[in-house]
Amino acid sequence: MRYSPLITDLYELTMLAGYHEQGMHERPAVFDLFFRHNPFKGGYAVFAGLEPALSYLEDLSFSEEELAYLDSLKLFRPSFLDYLAGFQFKGRVIAPGEGTVVFGTEPLVTIEGGLAEAQFVETALLNIINFQTLVATKAARIKQAAGDATVLEFGLRRAQGPDGGLSEARAAYVGGVCSTSNVLAGMRYGIPVRGTHAHSWIMAFPDELTAFRRYADNFPDSCILLIDTYDTLGSGLPNALTVARELRERGHELVGVRIDSGDLAYLSRQVRSAFDAAGFPAVKIVASNELDEFVIESIRSEGGQVDIYGVGTRLATCAGEGGGALGGVYKLVKIDGEAKLKITSDLAKSTLPDRKRVLRAVAPDGSFIQDVIALHDEEVLPGAQVFDPANPIQQKRIPREARLIELRGTVMVNGRRCAPSPTLQSCAELSNSELKRLPEGCLRLVNPHLYKVSISPGVNTLRLKLMSQIQSRYGE
Amino acid sequence: MRYSPLITDLYELTMLAGYHEQGMHERPAVFDLFFRHNPFKGGYAVFAGLEPALSYLEDLSFSEEELAYLDSLKLFRPSFLDYLAGFQFKGRVIAPGEGTVVFGTEPLVTIEGGLAEAQFVETALLNIINFQTLVATKAARIKQAAGDATVLEFGLRRAQGPDGGLSEARAAYVGGVCSTSNVLAGMRYGIPVRGTHAHSWIMAFPDELTAFRRYADNFPDSCILLIDTYDTLGSGLPNALTVARELRERGHELVGVRIDSGDLAYLSRQVRSAFDAAGFPAVKIVASNELDEFVIESIRSEGGQVDIYGVGTRLATCAGEGGGALGGVYKLVKIDGEAKLKITSDLAKSTLPDRKRVLRAVAPDGSFIQDVIALHDEEVLPGAQVFDPANPIQQKRIPREARLIELRGTVMVNGRRCAPSPTLQSCAELSNSELKRLPEGCLRLVNPHLYKVSISPGVNTLRLKLMSQIQSRYGE
Incomplete structure (x- = not known):
């Protein structure tokens, strides 16, 4: 270019x-x-x-x-x-x-x-x-806060125009994030791209379990389910467990679940326990929602069980004092x-x-x-x-x-x-x-x-x- | 594109x-x-x-x-x-x-x-x-704070990549700034472009007065002099007055001076008085340096005499609470x-x-x-x-x-x-x-x-x- x-x-x-x-x-x-x-x-x-x-x-x-x-x-x-x-x-x-x-x-x-x-x-x-x-500096700070967890960058929608998002994905990768949601950054720079579905996917189906099943049908080996559309622990979690079992019966494994609202430290612990107890210790927990280095640090200090932090707005805009x-x-x-x-x-x-x-x-x-x-x-x-x-x-x-x-x-x-x-x-x-x-x-x-x-x-x-x-x- | x-x-x-x-x-x-x-x-x-x-x-x-x-x-x-x-x-x-x-x-x-x-x-x-x-919203807030003064956008160097700067110049114009320093935005969108010289211009000459004179030689009808390189009131102002008189003798008028550091309310009042007293009431005063709507409001409330506010970083990054x-x-x-x-x-x-x-x-x-x-x-x-x-x-x-x-x-x-x-x-x-x-x-x-x-x-x-x-x- x-x-x-x-x-x-x-x-x-x-x-x-x-x-x-x-x-x-x-x-x-x-x-x-x-x-x-x-x-x-x-x-x-x-x-x-x-x-x-x-x-x-x-x-x-x-x-x-x-x-x-x-x-x-x-x-x-x-x-x-x-x-x-x-x-x-x-x-x-x-x-x-x-x-x-x-x-x-x-x-x-x-x-x-x-x-x-x-x-x-x-x-x-x-x-x-x-x-x-x-x-790159912001990404490094976030990565340091995340410890052994990995960081996914998805700030495109809050970046300064299309190229702002592209520069941001590139620099965030230099600073330590592992992957991006930005497909053009993936093509242009070879950064691994990641992403699953939005709440609208769930809402496009008659109910949450059907939506989860249809997503798993399409992506049986790369399925991450967003479980907070209606009620994370009351509905999303049990429905995701159902799909995890159904996938296993067909020879596949659920890759993970994502939580995008609520008390991420508490919810991630509950979700971790439930998947572990059901025999799915490898299911990853993805957390997102206005995360930055300080929020991630406090989630970890409260015993949060998060494997992947999805970071958007506050990375893309380099928010924070100074x-x-x-x-x-x-x-x-x-x-x-x-x-x-x-x-x-x-x-x-x-x-x-x-x-x-x-x-x-x-x-x-x-x-x-x-x-x-x-x-x-x-x-x-x-x-x-x-x-x-x-x-x-x-x-x-x-x-x-x-x-x-x-x-x-x-x-x-x-x-x-x-x-x-x-x-x-x-x-x-x-x-x-x-x-x-x-x-x-x-x-x-x-x-x-x-x-x-x-x-x-x-x-x-x-x-x-x-x-x-x-x-x-x-x-x- | x-x-x-x-x-x-x-x-x-x-x-x-x-x-x-x-x-x-x-x-x-x-x-x-x-x-x-x-x-x-x-x-x-x-x-x-x-x-x-x-x-x-x-x-x-x-x-x-x-x-x-x-x-x-x-x-x-x-x-x-x-x-x-x-x-x-x-x-x-x-x-x-x-x-x-x-x-x-x-x-x-x-x-x-x-x-x-x-x-x-x-x-x-x-x-x-x-x-x-x-x-556009940030620009509107800044324009409202500036009252009858005009606002020049020059945030490119702190924007999110080249395209971030382009989007920013465009939207800032929708919101109320009058012109931009971004030449590509001028060409692409027809926004009026403005700009004069940096401190490095002054430093590239043996002394400040020579630098001012050479700039005025080149741009006799669009000359705005940056007067804070060494000492705004002790050196920049008297040298700019000298050049204003020399330009007038040759049938031109100094357009303005820019102050980029120090107490902008105080300095702009002093500079205004000096040019008025010397018979140059039309010389514009441009102020810049980390300005936003709040700083501009306080400059005005302190009787600052600024005709044009140059706004960069805090507009480009949409800084501020919320x-x-x-x-x-x-x-x-x-x-x-x-x-x-x-x-x-x-x-x-x-x-x-x-x-x-x-x-x-x-x-x-x-x-x-x-x-x-x-x-x-x-x-x-x-x-x-x-x-x-x-x-x-x-x-x-x-x-x-x-x-x-x-x-x-x-x-x-x-x-x-x-x-x-x-x-x-x-x-x-x-x-x-x-x-x-x-x-x-x-x-x-x-x-x-x-x-x-x-x-x-x-x-x-x-x-x-x-x-x-x-x-x-x-x-x-």
Whole structure:
């Protein structure tokens, strides 16, 4: 699928026109994409969206129809539209792999290229990375809360349009859900698809037992019955037991039942006992209804017997405190060889200047200790002193026994991918294994341990120098 | 743009396979799409998304590739896949016009057709209508809060993927924003596009004044300068005044300045005074930075002098209490001529059975009094007694002086639109005029007056009868 280059804010184009007119459009520039705070007030984020972002960059070009539309706005000179007609992204991209656990402050995607191309891609990259990283993180939180139970994503009906649902299913899979209800996501991304029937199926038949029997006739080996249409324990459960027995007589096994309302902890325990007592210990219990990580945690703490959690609205919309949107931003950090800084009244919100790399200190047992943001060419060794980016007085040492690994790699050069993208399955496996390597407490849903992200001596010194230059120029 | 029919939950397809196998797929059925509670705990919703929904319905068909994917799932019989190969939507659609003010409980979109086609479209219709109605409502709330100021939408970078941003821009325009930053939305829907430059523009030049001058050189007649990069009042404002004077000397006028941080009420007053005192009363002040209806209301109550509010994240994500998602649902209300009811333990959540129409009681001065949901063929006249759907003991009379108008019309017959869709501009005008006709207090952002939605004697009687039948069958 082609992404239109007009998936952008108009100001990218007006800036490009200006740079072009000034002859500045090919000046070498570096931009960092990052977010300031972990979403959901949580202890981490799961990076996602890189593959669609690279597709966007690789395919970037303006069609005649798009140029004609831009011309019709009467904002742009013909020379600029001619320039756009040959416009492509020819830059370099540095990023972590999808599924990598990342944190606020550290550069995620770095774009190096001509000022025009590197500026132009801001909006689309933020659109893709912000949302997919947010959803992958939400999915990871839900998966952590679900423990050994599996999570099915079915948020399509509450997502932001058809493509919102598709992006969401993709990112949720990176973050740890096992399957989706979204058939197009299944076809496009190879995610396992799941689904059975709605209440309307039950209502389309004269009674619940007939509806169950007809469904089992059609899907004798993949039958999951929705048992809460009329009365979960009084009607749905006994009718499902009847069908389970009838299926077994014919050589099949009922796969599961779904409960979509009521007290899910209580109902799932009752349903579990009834199926176990009747000799159906393998029947799975699926629970759904406005679930999120907090509801799942409380169902489990109350002894709920749920095998599969179906999660829709609150995953698709990334609901919850500190959710809704990932506040990813895209900032100029270098131009024409000169490091740049955007200051604000709050030191913590000032950007980190220059080309940088991100190092992760890893303990001998493989667990993650802390991340360090260093200048691109700065040597940082175990034992080095590093600084708190929000408070340069606060210093810390990288443990001497730590290994330092690069969090990111170059994934695109001259506008072309350096290698085929990893499979979505392998991204999901990466996030799963990375989460296990976090320090204890980082996975806690509320008030988690805050993983340390420091800046190197080089970044700290450069940043303070640039700040004082700006302050002396623009006063207090 | 073609919508894939696989933009659906798998259970729609498993149900269809079941109906097809049972020979039930062409039984006449009626489904209602509705939501239960106004979003944002507000007093109303603005209906949107109909036109894309009709496009989806009109184009619905399965490609060979899509059928091959479904075959690969090993869930479906060849006879069912053959049926899908010729599948189209041939049903009838009843809906209000986009921009109509609507309320919880009342049927919005009603689909009449064969059981299979009417069931199948559930997920996609919910996806499209839920999100667009939610955004249009949020936009209307923001526009109401902004008073005479205009609202610019720029949520693309925080929307759910590229298409989420496109749907959002479209629906926000229906709800009352005047323009968008999203260039593709401009091209696709004819929405006016706006935008100037980012902080990175300023940082790409040696100093702020040079950056302002170069921008003004390029866009002498559409120049809006971002004045908060270094120091809004100490640097951005005096530099913008300099450029305003220089532009005037060359026969142009500075269009405006934008403030993207700090105390927007205070800064906008200071900036307004400075431009007024310098002889530039026409320079517009644009404010942005995590705005929503509540922040805008407080800026205005503090005497803020803002002409244009730029709204991004909190519109795109429909943030706020009762926001995030519109809980629209899609329920079977009739099959084979038999009215159907889905009961729940909460009377207010039980559905309203049968084919229905929605009447709006309008006062002689054009203001809206209340809505009444009646059976399709039931005569309801001014003066009639009507019932509270959540409490049938509560009765009310439609005022005798009211006119009763149909809220909805038939927009599609045999799978084809009955007429070309109205322009987006006319939908925006409709929402604007409808909001003015609401009873006082309905527009209040917090604890609004709740507009009355009643059910007719026919709906009330039928619903109570069906409830008692179900209860006698499935027991307590």
